[in-house]
């Protein structure tokens with residue numbers, strides 16, 4: 001694509017960084033604007049409060065990141081990030097009332113990285129800012145879009161720097177991408193320009209997280225690097241996850257849906273861990289050495305903004321990442337979906353910039369459909385969860401309950417489920433004849 005000079009990305013969290021990576025191949029200059037100051041690699045920051053909590057990088061997301069930043073896996077391993085590539089020893093998954101059967105990495109996949117969110121984001125930011133056509137303005141707020149005199153186009157973004165006595169200014173751009181997260185003001189900005197905002201879909205789940213770091217010892221959980229204990233709807237709304245991370249530590253996350261929030265005091269945290277459907281996490285943390293305070297997070301509802309359904313939208317503007325769709329975090333999908341959207345953006349930019357918004361939103365919607373379907377159907381297993389229950393969702397959930405029972409003894413079914421949860425295969429793959437037969441034979 002020729003003649004494209006400048007793209008601006010609002011927000012330099014994982015969504016914004018991935019959008020910027022896609023744009024860097026097509027624009028002479030890409031500018032990231034971020035309201036926070038960038039911390040040292042591996043440090044948390046205010047604009048990404050969720051970064052202190054468990055952040056699983058699904059296999060699909062890890063593979064896309066490696067493609068966009070070749071060498072990422074090896075570099076992070078050099079920094080002490082554990083690789084989880086022998087699931088038969090390193091992954092313990094309790095779901096549907098039992099442990100999933102152990103399966104091997106027969107596809108020879110590289111494996112999942114046990115990387116903390118601040119290290120991953122800091123590493124990606126460093127790689128990106130090393131590109132010659134990439135720059136960032138820190139401590140800078142995007143205030144709104146600047147419409148072009150040519151009707152139906154955005155020509156830049158209004159900004160205010162948090163330094164220099166809050167000087168306001170404008171950045172001219174051929175393309176502005178809003179990756180400012182779930183609190184995105186794009187719907188409002190569109191209305192100000194005379195456009196309709198997108199429809200919104202929500203599934204209300206009221207999830208609470210409590211998280212703490214512990215020192216990791218080789219003998220813990222028999223050498224496993226991940227333990228997942230998932231909720232058992234409709235009765236048990238609690239979950240636990242531990243992930244091995246750089247620095248020989250565990251990040252331990254306890255969660256509860258529909259207001260069954262885990263507490264933040266020591267005794268309450270332990271008691272909540274003990275109440276999970278399986279004992280592995282409690283057995284580990286009752287004797288392990290804590291390395292941090294217990295911190296909490298509340299998440300009300302998964303939220304999808306249907307930009308792909310709009311019939312009018314200004315040229316020169318896109319919305320990306322959590323600003324389009326933010327998922328119940330217990331499924332660990334957000335960063336991987338942002339990575340999928342980066343590939344979608346690259347694909348559509350290769351086809352030129354005419355009608356880019358329509359093509360990008362449609363294509364990204366297809367990437368979002370599957371993780372959204374997983375979240376919605378799983379969350380609606382709880383009778384109290386608010387959202388639209390279609391007959392299809394009821395059938396899927398009845399089948400999934402059966403599938404989990406089959407996965408307790410059948411490694412083929414357990415692996416098929418793991419592939420779907422990691423966004424490597426669509427949920428429909430769980431209905432293919434070989435799996436269907438294994439599930440139905442009981």
Ligand SMILES: Cc1cc2nc3c(=O)[nH]c(=O)nc-3n(C[C@H](O)[C@H](O)[C@H](O)COP(=O)(O)OP(=O)(O)OC[C@H]3O[C@@H](n4cnc5c(N)ncnc54)[C@H](O)[C@@H]3O)c2cc1C
Nearest residue numbers: 011013015035047050055056142181321322329332334335
């Ligand atoms: C508790 C929790 C746990 C999660 N766990 C996982 C997980 O296990 N795996 C996973 O893949 N995903 C997980 N996610 C989701 C993941 O964090 C997001 O999907 C991911 O960060 C991509 O989001 P984003 O970059 O689009 O938005 P955000 O991460 O919300 O970032 C928005 C950025 O925009 C900046 N910003 C906002 N407004 C402005 C403005 N006006 N001007 C300038 N800058 C602005 C903010 O400072 C911030 O840097 C979790 C989310 C939560 C809440």
